[in-house]
Amino acid sequence: MLDWLAQLGRHGLGFFERLGRGHLLLLALLRGLPGLLLRPRLVVQQIYAIGVLSLLIIVVSGTFVGMVLGLQLYNTLVDFGAEASLGPVVALTLVRELGPVVTALLFAGRAGSALTAEIGLMKATEQLSGMEMMAVDPVKRVLAPRFLGGIIAMPLLAAIFSLVGVYGGYFVGVGLLGVDEGSYWSQMQSMVDFDDDVMNGVIKSLVFGVVVTWIAVFEGNDAVPTSEGVSRATTRTVVHSSLAVLGLDFVLTALMFGVD
């Protein structure tokens, strides 16, 4: 019993230690951001590696999610004779919720895990330590560009996800199920508000981008420098950032849409 309590205590302390290290790293990352203004190439490289290389999975998933939405919502709406509202319902679902959330989950799996593995292996092969000894700060040179790249890439990916999703819904609703094309688009135009819907979606995806990339970069930097350590860190990135995204989504939704 006492052993069990001691172990619980150790786990608790370990958790708070990691939390503290994570926040210290976040501070160091933020301090590293201004320096990147002088070296935009480093960030562009990361936007390519993190964002552009994730495009395929985002576009394919967005299309299918949009198609499924079109199909499911049509079946419900048609019972009330409201199938003309398919456009705004698909768009609102995507822009407010599914765009940011599903993109962030895919982003954690595709880009977050890659970031953690890359940084963890750089640590395991002493590349980060080597940089330090060459008087190059790895936080500024390696971690900060990846952090900023992820923050920039994530909202763009979420926007693309929502866009192709709307077209996926259009393809099923208008193309296959015969919803009127004019009402699909015009109702969407009139019912989706830029500030309330689109911007809130952008804010969500930005927050998710920060959280997922922060977790990924931290886990890589904090990984035990062995193959097992890196593999555990990669798993933790995907699990923790997915949970963080889902939890934060509820909080943000409540703040944005819950009160009024």
Next chain:
Amino acid sequence: MAEDLNSPLVEIRGLRFARGKRVIFDGVDLDIRRGKITAIMGPSGTGKTTLLKLIGGQLRPSAGSVTVDGLNVHTLRHGALYELRKRMGMLFQSGALLTDLNVYENVAFPLREHTDLPESMLRDLVLMKLEAVGLRGARGLMANELSGGMARRVALARAIALDPMMIMYDEPFTGQDPISMGVLVKLIRSLNDALGLTSVIVSHDVQETAAISDYIYLLSDGRVVAHGSPEELNRSSSDWAQQFMQGLPDGPVPFHYRAAPYADDLMTGREGRV
């Protein structure tokens, strides 16, 4: 520098360092003299690599001081420490080359990070450094296409890219075939003399290291147990120095790791317990 040229480049005084409950250094004093090759030797696990990381300021001691060229490494602010590191090169055991860059870019890396040289001058510098280690022809290869010995030579070219005042070698000879071992031995000596460097070699390859070093410190159990020139140590009457220099399996360093008496261990064993 303002420091007296006869003073040691690195002075370590009363150094204590522990990892968790394991004490790695317990009052180490040593001097590394300018322009010389100083070897720090000892059995595996005596914290030789840790010592280099303490000198480089990557780790903090729990007590004692490390002074490099008159600067106390562990009281320096971040910026000053990084300035000091520009004047120290370190060769990691693995080479620690950046795997996403080729040989040329790896050597160019510190120059690109710390200087604003025009591309043509940078190219000349990189080729000069690569020529010094004999790998000018390998500049297009990626880090993963190099053999272990070549990777270490590229890392050496990178370490001298900024013309440092000292280089620290972490186990430079481990896992090398006789030819690349010979190449490295020659390179370390000739670079030290040609560039006026101060070299610190951490190693347990006694013959190779003794052949090129001017002074040797032997570490064991967190302390300096013997020091002197290679000849002095070879003649030393200390059992410990003899065991290490001759590579004897048993002596002051026992063959067995500390354990309960053998018979007791066998008799009290229960199923499922280690």
